[in-house]
């Protein structure tokens with residue numbers, strides 16, 4: 487997925503403001519690729535950033551889990567690789583290309599996978615997928631995906647430059663500042 491600053495989809499996310507598009511038909515916002523068939527693959531073969539159970543307190547009276555709860559889990563999960571990459575404190579500055587594919591039901595086992603897909607001077611783009619194992623039948627499906635942007639900050643909350651990358655897989659998206 488291309489992560490080019492300034493080339494965002496129709497739901498532009500500005501500083502200090504999060505806009506989330508719940509879109510069941512069109513392409514993923516901010517992603518120029520054709521929409522891939524959902525749930526046509528297996529969960530990523532990597533260590534999850536977060537795993538938890540969807541509980542009744544997080545659901546409406548239909549038993550569907552609140553989108554805000556899922557976003558919170560994704561935000562927590564994305565913070566894991568962001569903190570590791572930044573070597574310290576980070577804050578979430580934006581949510582991009584967010585997509586809710588399928589509902590989560592009470593009792594589903596929820597797993598978030600998160601990885602750094604791009605870095606700038608102080609910011610990191612973290613790609614996050616949420617998968618569930620359905621409590622009813624054990625089926626595994628991807629229910630959400632999105633790219634969260636985190637910024638490394640100092641103890642006063644001021645952006646600080648990222649330390650040099652440890653992993654050769656991280657690709658810079660913009661180092662011009």
Ligand SMILES: CC(C)(COP(=O)(O)OP(=O)(O)OC[C@H]1O[C@@H](n2cnc3c(N)ncnc32)[C@H](O)[C@@H]1OP(=O)(O)O)[C@@H](O)C(=O)NCCC(=O)NCCS
Nearest residue numbers: 499500501577578579580606607608609635637643645663
């Ligand atoms: C994140 C924060 C520290 C950035 O401060 P700032 O003065 O706007 O800093 P800058 O303009 O230098 O931007 C810092 C980086 O964020 C990136 N950025 C800022 N807004 C962005 C957005 N909407 N989308 C993507 N990246 C963004 C900038 O491109 C820059 O990246 P780079 O250094 O890699 O080039 C500040 O906006 C903040 O504290 N926001 C609140 C964070 C928070 O509380 N999050 C939790 C929400 S409950």
